[in-house]
Amino acid sequence: MSEQTTDAAGSDEILGTDGVQGAVQVQAGGPDAVLTWDETVAAYDPVLGLEVHVELGTATKMFCGCPTEFGAEPNSQVCPVCLGLPGSLPVVNEKGVESAIRIGLALNCTIAPWCRFARKNYFYPDMPKNFQTSQYDEPIAFNGWLDVELEDGFVYRVEIERAHMEEDTGKSLHVGGATGRIHGADYSLVDYNRAGIPLIEIVTKPMTGLGERAPEVAKAYVATLRDLLRALGVSDVKMEQGSLRCDANVSLRPRKKKAEKQSEVPFGTRTETKNVNSLRSVERAVRYEMTRHAAVLAGAGSILQETRHWHEDTGVTTSGREKSDAEDYRYFPEPDLVPIAPTPETVEALRATLPEPPVQRRRRLQGEWGFSDLEMRDVVNAGAVEIIEATVAAGATPAGARKWWSGEIARRANLEGRELSDMGITPRAVAELDGLVQGGRLNDSMARQVLDGVLAGEGNPGAVADARGLALVSDERALGAAVDAVITANPDLVEKIEAGKVQAAGALIGQVMKAMAGQADAARVRELIMERVGG
Amino acid sequence: MTHDLTRWSAARMADALARREISAVELTQAHLDRIAAVDGAVHSYLHVDGEGALAQAQAVDDARGRDEDLHVMAGVPIAVKDVIATSGLPTTCGSRILAGWVPPYDATLVTKLKAAGMPILGKTNMDEFAMGSSTEHSAYGPSRNPWDLERIPGGSGGGSSSVLASFQAPLAIGTDTGGSIRQPAAVTGTVGTKPTYGGVSRYGLVALASSLDQAGPCARTVLDTALLHAVIGGYDPRDSTSIHAPVPEVVRAAQRADVTGMRIGVVKQLTGEGYQPGVQARFEESVQLLVDAGASVVEVDCPNFRFALAAYYLILPSEASSNLARFDAMRYGLRVLPDGVEDPSAEQVMAATREVGFGAEVKRRIILGTYALSSGYYDAYYGQAQKVRRLIADDFSRAFEVADVLVSPTAPTTAFKIGEKLDDPLAMYLNDVATIPANLAGIPGMSLPSGVADEDGLPTGFQILAPATQDQRLYAVGSALERELASRWGGHLLDRVPELATTGAEVTK
Numbered sequence A: 001m002s003e004q005t006t007d008a009a010g011s012d013e014i015l016g017t018d019g020v021q022g023a024v025q026v027q028a029g030g031p032d033a034v035l036t037w038d039e040t041v042a043a044y045d046p047v048l049g050l051e052v053h054v055e056l057g058t059a060t061k062m063f064c065g066c067p068t069e070f071g072a073e074p075n076s077q078v079c080p081v082c083l084g085l086p087g088s089l090p091v092v093n094e095k096g097v098e099s100a101i102r103i104g105l106a107l108n109c110t111i112a113p114w115c116r117f118a119r120k121n122y123f124y125p126d127m128p129k130n131f132q133t134s135q136y137d138e139p140i141a142f143n144g145w146l147d148v149e150l151e152d153g154f155v156y157r158v159e160i161e162r163a164h165m166e167e168d169t170g171k172s173l174h175v176g177g178a179t180g181r182i183h184g185a186d187y188s189l190v191d192y193n194r195a196g197i198p199l200i201e202i203v204t205k206p207m208t209g210l211g212e213r214a215p216e217v218a219k220a221y222v223a224t225l226r227d228l229l230r231a232l233g234v235s236d237v238k239m240e241q242g243s244l245r246c247d248a249n250v251s252l253r254p255r256k257k258k259a260e261k262q263s264e265v266p267f268g269t270r271t272e273t274k275n276v277n278s279l280r281s282v283e284r285a286v287r288y289e290m291t292r293h294a295a296v297l298a299g300a301g302s303i304l305q306e307t308r309h310w311h312e313d314t315g316v317t318t319s320g321r322e323k324s325d326a327e328d329y330r331y332f333p334e335p336d337l338v339p340i341a342p343t344p345e346t347v348e349a350l351r352a353t354l355p356e357p358p359v360q361r362r363r364r365l366q367g368e369w370g371f372s373d374l375e376m377r378d379v380v381n382a383g384a385v386e387i388i389e390a391t392v393a394a395g396a397t398p399a400g401a402r403k404w405w406s407g408e409i410a411r412r413a414n415l416e417g418r419e420l421s422d423m424g425i426t427p428r429a430v431a432e433l434d435g436l437v438q439g440g441r442l443n444d445s446m447a448r449q450v451l452d453g454v455l456a457g458e459g460n461p462g463a464v465a466d467a468r469g470l471a472l473v474s475d476e477r478a479l480g481a482a483v484d485a486v487i488t489a490n491p492d493l494v495e496k497i498e499a500g501k502v503q504a505a506g507a508l509i510g511q512v513m514k515a516m517a518g519q520a521d522a523a524r525v526r527e528l529i530m531e532r533v534g535g
Numbered sequence B: 001m002t003h004d005l006t007r008w009s010a011a012r013m014a015d016a017l018a019r020r021e022i023s024a025v026e027l028t029q030a031h032l033d034r035i036a037a038v039d040g041a042v043h044s045y046l047h048v049d050g051e052g053a054l055a056q057a058q059a060v061d062d063a064r065g066r067d068e069d070l071h072v073m074a075g076v077p078i079a080v081k082d083v084i085a086t087s088g089l090p091t092t093c094g095s096r097i098l099a100g101w102v103p104p105y106d107a108t109l110v111t112k113l114k115a116a117g118m119p120i121l122g123k124t125n126m127d128e129f130a131m132g133s134s135t136e137h138s139a140y141g142p143s144r145n146p147w148d149l150e151r152i153p154g155g156s157g158g159g160s161s162s163v164l165a166s167f168q169a170p171l172a173i174g175t176d177t178g179g180s181i182r183q184p185a186a187v188t189g190t191v192g193t194k195p196t197y198g199g200v201s202r203y204g205l206v207a208l209a210s211s212l213d214q215a216g217p218c219a220r221t222v223l224d225t226a227l228l229h230a231v232i233g234g235y236d237p238r239d240s241t242s243i244h245a246p247v248p249e250v251v252r253a254a255q256r257a258d259v260t261g262m263r264i265g266v267v268k269q270l271t272g273e274g275y276q277p278g279v280q281a282r283f284e285e286s287v288q289l290l291v292d293a294g295a296s297v298v299e300v301d302c303p304n305f306r307f308a309l310a311a312y313y314l315i316l317p318s319e320a321s322s323n324l325a326r327f328d329a330m331r332y333g334l335r336v337l338p339d340g341v342e343d344p345s346a347e348q349v350m351a352a353t354r355e356v357g358f359g360a361e362v363k364r365r366i367i368l369g370t371y372a373l374s375s376g377y378y379d380a381y382y383g384q385a386q387k388v389r390r391l392i393a394d395d396f397s398r399a400f401e402v403a404d405v406l407v408s409p410t411a412p413t414t415a416f417k418i419g420e421k422l423d424d425p426l427a428m429y430l431n432d433v434a435t436i437p438a439n440l441a442g443i444p445g446m447s448l449p450s451g452v453a454d455e456d457g458l459p460t461g462f463q464i465l466a467p468a469t470q471d472q473r474l475y476a477v478g479s480a481l482e483r484e485l486a487s488r489w490g491g492h493l494l495d496r497v498p499e500l501a502t503t504g505a506e507v508t509k
């Protein structure tokens, strides 16, 4: 018994009209052979193409007024339109079109002054009309680019072929059978809540010249796109909930010794790996497919043009369905909808709403915050740019905000597999914590204990510190007495310090801190010791 | 006495209701009685909703009793073509595949009928999914022409035309994709208008060919047709292709019936050769009557009309093949399990259901359309057809520079015999040669009776076409012609329709 959801939007497990089943067969036998990574990139040059589907965060669906909330009772967010009942007609969601235009502009695309929807015809039970309302040869946005910065600062410009609007399909749940796919299932259930949710499909042009960095670029592209879409506020871009989905096209061609000759080599046969649903998986799936292709090609075999399914758990892809370029969706302009013709004024007004592009924005913030390249990279990799910005805005020092978010909180988030924003601590709370440290009320180890309390839900940092009795001793007399006592008890250490071995002060500081039960400001203790000894 | 009510015009019914000379219940019951008496022979209805109609009529009578403001048509009953979604009433589109389907929602035009307080008597027969010119392609058997029960009442809306000619309803809703309102009107001696594309909401009209489909009014007089047009017309936010403008002043135009100074264009390509002599003769007389009434006549040339039929039979099947894809047994309607398959897949169930659920004509057009849209053929077929469509629209534009309306016979022949053209699809398609250009160009058209052909004594139709959004011109010209003809005949053409046998009639379902 197995239950698994599959997607037909963008999935090719479709039923042909010719009576031949679009069968999905998991290949018999063991896993595919692969070459090692080094062998792969030494012999072959990869070409990538990425298709990203983004579910827009509009309140209502693309062609009807049904809500789009995730996780509702199955088939509770449906109406005659999104169920495709006979006689119903679609009406375009203007907000969806605006989002599409903003995405196009943010990707430096040309916005079509006039374009239409088209019907993509194929039969599948989770498609209420047995055609998907999409766009074909008249996408709303085309010919753009997105700069992607890798961890070492290398910038790759990804060229965007097009961004077009379409509707999502319902969701099938195939119950029974070994594979969780429609064939072999005992029965299938369909939830149409998702049917008609607006999608934008963003397609890159073939990405070449990547070499061994291909998997890394693929991941960085999806991450940059995700950040951009989040900054645009058009989608919640949650890959784990499917609001951002990536299909990766991979092909290899023989590698030329002279790099300038590489572009003369025709592209190899590509495979399309579907539903790669995390950033890490994007990188792994591309890497896996490259090594698998390499093994086939090295063995003088040929790559089958097909859809592959990515398995997160085992880290491999398996064969989906053979796919030919002649896949015939019988596209034609959707006669139930009028053309979309945004005026130049509308487009410019939407351009004015665009946020700063992520790469530029990072550079600006790095300057404002005074972070080193390395520090900024850590922040970016921890996905902490926005949250640090909010924390600084709430009054924290940039260094303090960075220390907490890309340090302790990031560590714990990683451990628990959660997003920073889901950790139960707000930028405001982190700013308050930083304030307590900066104001001299807490030292570092106390602040960590306060953080524990906040994460455990004990309240705001101030309240936690009060409740746990955490505060540095600010009584100079008590501190001075403790320092004097330690100096008196350690004449040997004092002698060393006086002889110039300043690092010996550490041992004295440790003893003072112990005497004060940790509730002293170590920096102040050092000052007091040096006043008395270093003179 | 009750029996006579059914012979009244809708305008007279509305007037008598407003004056409280008759009640809506009385009027509705008279029609239900008439249906019970004659529909066994005519078979206009697929479903009769006596209870619902009487309840609506009672509500109108009650409201009138309370002196509430009522719509001018409140209490006047109506029949609705079975391609229009009616909440709580079966909607089959004349197809087995939708047997038993009861829509959970009302088409926008049905909502308007209900808001006006018009009792819906039932759903009328039609060729399956509106594909045909005779109702012979209905999965539930053909409707009959009240002028001769051995003949077709036209199609696809033969239920909505025969229901009027047999006095089983004073008004009916039709839909017109290539002539399905006008040709049935022509062969039954009734009136029907295909409004400008977008003039009446398509929301709830089960699509045949989305870019051609248009719902419209059917009645026995031009004024009645206008009264119904005014009820159902107007902008609908649920239909993206509906026109964002007030309904043209069709009722006023029908009442004034003034053609003084109007230029009537006779379309060269739609007369003469291929038209039955009696049809042609009545047409020419009608044109002369309009001239006598103060209009002038010009001949106009529309050379691209000769490609209209070919373009139409590419565009329609293409759109239909996609529109009809949703009938797959997964969510509603018929579900057929394939024979001899132990554990059928969803696809096998879809295939078995569509095999059994669709009739031959529907399958023929789905196959044609699927082929025309296939990659490699798209440009040659669908693409070319769209270009022809543009050329036909251009022909109309030029014609309307010299004429205010264009006229032609509605159909080339009078009603043919049931079975006569069933094995010859092309002959059947040719019946719509004069009506199709209006659908391709999206302009409004009307058919009204011009008399009976000398050779067979059967009704002939006169077609009027106007520029987009100028629907009122149809009514001005139609109403003037109707007046002139009536004064010549000394009454209405339908006064001459043979009396139907009412004995032994089986009560309809």
Ligand SMILES: [Zn+2]
Binding pocket: A061, A064, A065, A066, A077, A078, A079, A080, A081, A082, A083, A196
């Ligand atoms: Zn909906």
